[in-house]
Every structure is written in C-alpha cells, then in structure tokens.
Amino acid sequence: MSVFVDDDTRVVVQGITGGEGRFHTEQMIEYGTNVVAGAVPGKGGQDVDGVPVYDTVHAAVREEDADASVVFVPPAFAADALFEALDTDLDLVVAITEGIPTQDMARVNKRLSEVDTALIGPNCPGIITPGEAKLGILPGNIFESGDVGLVSRSGTLTYQVVSNLTERGIGQTTAIGIGGDPIIGTSFVDALEAFEADDDTEAVVMCGEIGGEDEEQAARYIAEYMDTPVAGFIAGRTAPPGKRMGHAGAIVSGSGTGTAASKIEALNDAGVPVGDTPNEVADYVEDFL
Amino acid sequence: MRLHEYQAKEVFSEAGIPTPESRLASSVEEVMEAVEAVGFPAAIKAQVHVGGRGKAGGIKIATDEDEAREYAEDILGMDLKGYTVERVLVEAGVDFVNELYVGVTMDRGEGKPVAMVSEQGGVNIEEVAAEEPDAIAREHVDPAFGIHPYQTRKAVYDAGVPAELARDVSSVLSTLYDLWEDSDAADAEINPLMVTDDGEVIAADAVLNIDDDALFRHPDLAEMEEEAAGDDLEAKANEYGFDYVRLSGNVGIIGNGAGLVMTTLDLVDHFGGEPANFLDIGGGAKAERVANALDMVFSDENVDSVVFNIFGGITRGDEVAQGINEALERFDEIPKPVVVRLAGTNAEEGMEILNTDLVQVESTLESAVKRAVQNAEEVSG
Numbered sequence: 129m130s131v132f133v134d135d136d137t138r139v140v141v142q143g144i145t146g147g148e149g150r151f152h153t154e155q156m157i158e159y160g161t162n163v164v165a166g167a168v169p170g171k172g173g174q175d176v177d178g179v180p181v182y183d184t185v186h187a188a189v190r191e192e193d194a195d196a197s198v199v200f201v202p203p204a205f206a207a208d209a210l211f212e213a214l215d216t217d218l219d220l221v222v223a224i225t226e227g228i229p230t231q232d233m234a235r236v237n238k239r240l241s242e243v244d245t246a247l248i249g250p251n252c253p254g255i256i257t258p259g260e261a262k263l264g265i266l267p268g269n270i271f272e273s274g275d276v277g278l279v280s281r282s283g284t285l286t287y288q289v290v291s292n293l294t295e296r297g298i299g300q301t302t303a304i305g306i307g308g309d310p311i312i313g314t315s316f317v318d319a320l321e322a323f324e325a326d327d328d329t330e331a332v333v334m335c336g337e338i339g340g341e342d343e344e345q346a347a348r349y350i351a352e353y354m355d356t357p358v359a360g361f362i363a364g365r366t367a368p369p370g371k372r373m374g375h376a377g378a379i380v381s382g383s384g385t386g387t388a389a390s391k392i393e394a395l396n397d398a399g400v401p402v403g404d405t406p407n408e409v410a411d412y413v414e415d416f417l
Numbered sequence: 418m419r420l421h422e423y424q425a426k427e428v429f430s431e432a433g434i435p436t437p438e439s440r441l442a443s444s445v446e447e448v449m450e451a452v453e454a455v456g457f458p459a460a461i462k463a464q465v466h467v468g469g470r471g472k473a474g475g476i477k478i479a480t481d482e483d484e485a486r487e488y489a490e491d492i493l494g495m496d497l498k499g500y501t502v503e504r505v506l507v508e509a510g511v512d513f514v515n516e517l518y519v520g521v522t523m524d525r526g527e528g529k530p531v532a533m534v535s536e537q538g539g540v541n542i543e544e545v546a547a548e549e550p551d552a553i554a555r556e557h558v559d560p561a562f563g564i565h566p567y568q569t570r571k572a573v574y575d576a577g578v579p580a581e582l583a584r585d586v587s588s589v590l591s592t593l594y595d596l597w598e599d600s601d602a603a604d605a606e607i608n609p610l611m612v613t614d615d616g617e618v619i620a621a622d623a624v625l626n627i628d629d630d631a632l633f634r635h636p637d638l639a640e641m642e643e644e645a646a647g648d649d650l651e652a653k654a655n656e657y658g659f660d661y662v663r664l665s666g667n668v669g670i671i672g673n674g675a676g677l678v679m680t681t682l683d684l685v686d687h688f689g690g691e692p693a694n695f696l697d698i699g700g701g702a703k704a705e706r707v708a709n710a711l712d713m714v715f716s717d718e719n720v721d722s723v724v725f726n727i728f729g730g731i732t733r734g735d736e737v738a739q740g741i742n743e744a745l746e747r748f749d750e751i752p753k754p755v756v757v758r759l760a761g762t763n764a765e766e767g768m769e770i771l772n773t774d775l776v777q778v779e780s781t782l783e784s785a786v787k788r789a790v791q792n793a794e795e796v797s798g
Contacts, residue, residue, distance in 0.1 A: 229631035230523055231601055234560040237528040267730045267762050282676020284728045287761055311528045337676055340525045363679040366686045374660040374675025374697040404687055
C-alpha cells in the first residue's frame, strides 16, 4: 500500500520536450513509472523516449487515460499549465517548477478548492512510492520500500533523512515533497491524513522548516486525529528574522512568527519528538517500529 | 524586492493615492532647495531599507532653515543599522489629528490576499497587531474577483474609522489593493495614513515590496532596484546568482537545497560552532558555480573553516568534485581548511575525483560538520 501514487498511476508529463522535462521523463521511466503521455502546445504528434506527445492535457487524458500529471513548465507559463491540468479529471498534479509568482498561485489555489484534483507543490521534488512509481526529480536509488511515510518541505533534506532511514534498513511507503513556496497545494495536514488512512504506514516522518504556520497546524492535527506515531525535524533554528533562507516560504517574519522554536514546541506538545539532527530522527523512527 | 519610500510614493501617487509634496535630495544644498519648495514644517527622511527609521534617528521634522540644515547634515551619511544614508526625502509636514493603517498582503495560511485597516496606525502597529489583534480589521479577498467595494467598506467600518472618513479610506484601500495586484506585490502598506483636521487623508509613508518571482513581467519596477548599499558580500552573491545570507560566525557553509543548507547551519550550531553564512548553490550546479561558491565564502574575512555538503539529486557529485578541485588548484595555499561531504547521485565517482591534498573528505553530514567546527576552533585559536 502507499498514498497518492503506485504502479497503476498513469502519468502525463507537461513540458516533456524541455531539457528538464525530457531528462526526468527518462529517469521516471527507468524507475518503472508508467509515463503514458506528454503534453506540450504545438508539439503534438512527436514522441519523447517512445512516449506520445499531445498538444493539450485534455487530449493526453482522453487518448492515454492518464490520471496524474507532472509539471516541468517554466514559471511564466506554469500557472496556465496548472489551470489546464485542473480543468481535466486528473486525480493528482505534481508541480516541480520553482519560481511561480505567488499571486498566480493564489489564483490556482482558488481553482483547486473547486475541483477534486490534488496538487503537490509547486517548487517541490515530487512524490515517490519506492519500487512502484516516481513523479518528479527525486533520486530513486536512495529509497527502499517499507513502512515509513515521509513528508517534507525541502528536497535535499528529504534525501538526507531518507538515507539515514535506508542505511538502517528502514524503508518507506511513500515520500512526498510538498514544496517550499508560500502557497502550496497538498499541506502537511493533507499528507498526514493520507498516511494515517494507509494501513501499511507504521510511522511517519515530517520535515518542516521556518516560515508560515503549516507545522503548527500539523501539530494540532496529529494531537487530535493520529494514531500512527510521528517523528519530526525542523530546519532553520539558526535563521535570523527577516532573511529569506532560499525558499520563498522560509522566512521568519519581523514579528517573530514562523520560528523553529514555535514549531518544535507545537510538535512536542502534540507528542511528536523532534530530532536535533536527521540521524536523531531516524533513532526515533527505529524506536517506533 | 523592496522599493524605497520615495519610489513607492511615486507609484501610489500615480495610482491616485494622495501623498505629501516632496523632493528627493542627496546633499545639504539639495535639502535646502527642497525645503524652500515644500515649505515648513518639513520632514527629512532617510531613504534606506531599514525598519524603524524614525526611532533610529533617520526621520526629523525641521521647522526652519537652521534646523533643516542641521538635520540634513545629521542624516546624510549617517549609519542606520549598517546602511549608509545617501539620500533623503524632503516632504511637506502634515498637520494631522489621527493616524490610520491600511495594508494589503498575502495570507499564507489561507492562500488568499488579505486587506487590512486599523484606526490605530503609526509607529506601534506591530505591537497593536500582537496585543490587540482585533484592532486590525482583516478582509480576505478572492483573487479571481479582486476586492469588492463592500469589502473595502466592511474593513473600514469594522476598524472603527469615523463615518465621515469612510468613503475616502475605502477608496484608498480599493486603490491600494488594485496596485498591489497590478504590480505583483508581496506587501503594500500605508502607515500612517494621516487624517488632517479638515478631514483629508494623506499617505505619510509608503511600503511596496514586489514578489521577486514576478519581476520578469514588471520591467518598469525591476528597473527601480538599486544596488544594495549594505553588505558587499550579499551584493556579490547577487551577481553570482546565489541564495546567500551573511551571518556572524566563522564556519563557512556551502550546500545544495535550502532545507539541507539550513540543516547544515543548525548542525554547526548544534556541535558548538557558529555559522558564517547560508549559501545554496541550487540544483544541478556545474563546476564553475561550485568554484564561485568557494570564492564567495573565502571572500568573507570572518570565515576560518568551510564545510561543503552536497546531497545530489539533480546535482552530480562528480561535477561538484571537479569544481572543488579546479577552484582550489588556483591557490598556492588553501586559504582555510575545507571539509567536503558528497552523497547521492554520482557521489562515489566524486569522492574518487576529489584531491585529498586540498580537502578533507567526510562520509556523513554529522562527521563533516564536526570536523569543520573543530577546524574553525583550531584556526581561530
């Protein structure tokens, strides 16, 4: 079992003919992902690595029965690509694109609230169910199939924590990078809800970072609704207020909200142990299993 | 990107929001000409990107020529929280009976824009926000429609703004929302929106911060960006296109991916060191970019030791190793000890390539950070 994606997921890649789209399509196929179509306006009829390309997402869904998309479209056109994806009946859209204007995402977010499709990202590494499907840019070789669900705002931090788990022989059901932007689709709470409902997920790791209040919301959700044990990590303890630490969303505001301390406290209050190092997080998970 | 007050006021004024008459001045003579044009009392306001300018002495009200000269001499060239004041805005003083607050920003939690009005504007708005959150009326806006007229009225009445001002303040809020949207702003704020004794409203300060990710479609605003007069290293990072934040410690940090770099900083702190910087080389970095990153960190005279932590997804370990070798081979002597940890894509190939005469290699994040902290202690004595 897994959440959101598995080996039945039929993937359309938006922006498949671009440099990144092409490279990662090859990587996804090599990993065993069922990539059934590409969508690029004006490139219909071509193929990439044997994958047929359509001019519209609608055509890709209609002709190839795709049920999820991965978006590699550049930031200036990404919001339009997301609206297009949300206008079909895809179950899931994964937006890898970094640098989408925040006001564009507010409009996408509004549309998202009116449809049944789930969005992961933007500015995220994607989602992987080890051994079954990878939608995004995560390096497949560090993951192993197992019992732990993982949700994170950061890509490379996810890889670090996963390698700490895999090294100890602790595999993963599904790992989700939800992205580092101020406005994202799937939140920590949405991901935790999915893991709680998944019978095979025996423990969950959530990796948060400074900025916003998503981790605090997640803590309230865990305290109230979760039986599955959760271990946490929060990046940015040493971040000074008012400075953006790389991610657009990773900023401690002048008034002191969004600090690592407030997030760690909220998680601890919800019974979630928070590691000082990624290795300590793996210790907690080992204790849970 | 933050606009200066004078730039934001130009934008606000063009959109139809009343602002005081003003002139920009960069010398005492220009200030004297400006006060003659705007009259007394005149506000002389430092144009630097620093919060709390007034409390730090960067804003003074001159009532005659002698005071204007004195304040111009005081403020021009002064150091305001690390920024040198090169220009002041000279502005006609406003005789006010009340100060309001009007602002528009993105509410991250809701994923929606929010328009705000308070009857308690002025320098203490952050305290008001913290202690009396109800004193700020908030109206969430559906970004597909923009702000409805009823919403501007509702915010104004909910904030307790007197009825005789409601129409004017609503109109300011509506204009502010539209310009926030049109300019892809992150924040647009007027604090204070002054109320004069004859019932006029006028924007005595102006804040307009633009979403960096949207600058590509606002070339007119992008042009307003000025060289940051602050930290030279941050300016250099800008040139190289790195996400870089300078801190006060002595352990230089380079990594890929914001979350992992932040984690590396936190671990330096955890193991008893002090981080000198945040430097994210981003995904897919090639050799030249790696060399530029090392150049950045070595340019910081506080740095006594460096840790290079790469977890390759789209970044390849062999490319990074190549860049590290190339960068370090240029030196007769390596300026400061460098610890390298490579993991993920092509990490093994990278480890083999690395010239271990030039760098110390560690296999885990924790051991790399510990060693860099130890190096820093040894170098700094």
